[in-house]
Amino acid sequence: MRVFIAEKPALGQVIAEALGTVIRKDGYFECGSKDIVTWCVGHLLELAPPEVHNPDYKNWVQADLPLKLRPAKYQPIARTKDQLSIVQQLIGRASEIVHAGDPDDEGQLLVDEVLVHFGNTAPVKRILINDMNANAARKALDSLRDNTEFYGLFQKALARSIGDQLYGFNMTRACTLAGRAKGVKSVLSVGRVQTPILGLIVNRYLANRSHASAFYYTVAASLAVGGSRPQARLVVAADAPIDDKNRIIDEAYATQVADACRMKPADVIEARVEEKQTA
Structure with missing residues (x-):
């Protein structure tokens, strides 16, 4: 018997429709006498917490760091343990498995980790389905x-998930214990993804909170050249009172420059003509 393991129920249904002769069962489809389609619901397994590796890790102690969490151990995710049990039973009946995870690294892990966890020995094929429809599944x-x-x-x-666990548990405990020594009572959660994102949010918040309204001044002129009135803007000198965006921030300076240029002749020292297309 051939058993397909899809990443999610919707994909399982698409594969079943492609195979034909669909009979719905609890947690899987029977497709004729030779094919069964079952599914994960996202990850069915999760990496076990530190106390599963060592009961002493229940208490957060500096001397235990870094935590020894290798080899990795897995445990069922509580909300989907019934589906995991169905998948396990079907793996045991299979003469061939067809891995139908999404065509990316996480989709590959999602099904492979289940096969490894249950010690599958049946040969495994891989189906790659990019479109969620029966025609695409038939071609695949x-x-x-x-x-x-x-x-x-x-x-x-797998390496990414294990690395994330090692980094997250160890750094969270290290930072939390250091915080407790300074009087911080809450858990200081650290993660490979969450911490940089939180840093970006905090930096933006602090920048907004410390923002102060500031004025800047532009010196512009309307020139008379023949019959035209081109607009000109002052190129600010490097020694002028300017901000980090090269804008004049001293009103008196801007007024002084404007007064000095008002109604005065101007020399054209360079001219450039550019052709531009408009839609």
């Missing part, structure tokens, strides 16, 4: 590949 069924071709993709996502 004609191009099954060996899942071993995607081992590197699986390892990439």
Whole structure:
């Protein structure tokens, strides 16, 4: 019997429609006498917390850092444990597995980690479906590949998830314990993604909070050249009172320059003609 494991129920339904003769069961579809389509619901497994590796890790102690969390251990995600049990039973009945995770590294990990967790020994094929419709699935069924071709993709996502866990647990405990020594009672959560994003938000907030209204001044002139009236703007000298955007910030200076130029002749020292297209 061939068992397809999709990343999510909607994809499982598309594959079942492509195979035909669909009978809905609890957590899977029967498609004829030889094919079954089941699915994950996102990740069905999660990396186990530190106390699963060592009960002593329940208490946050500086001496335990860095936490020893290798080899990685997995546990069922509580809200989807029933579906995981169904997938496990079907893996045990399969003569061949078809991995139908999304065609990216996380989709590869999502199904592979389940197969590894349950010690699957059946051969595994890989189906790549980019469009969520039965026609695309039918075409993909004609191009099954060996899942071993995607081992590197699986390892990439696996390394990232384990690295995130090691970094997150260790840095959160280290920063929280350091904070407690300074009187901070809350948990100081740290993560590879969340911490840089939080930093961007805080920096933006602080910049907005410290922002003060500032005025700047522009010196412009309307010139008389023949029958035309071109507009001109002062090129500010480097030693002028300017801000970091090269704008005059001293009203008296701007007024002085304007008064000095008012009704005075101007010399054209350079002219350039550019051709531009408009839509």
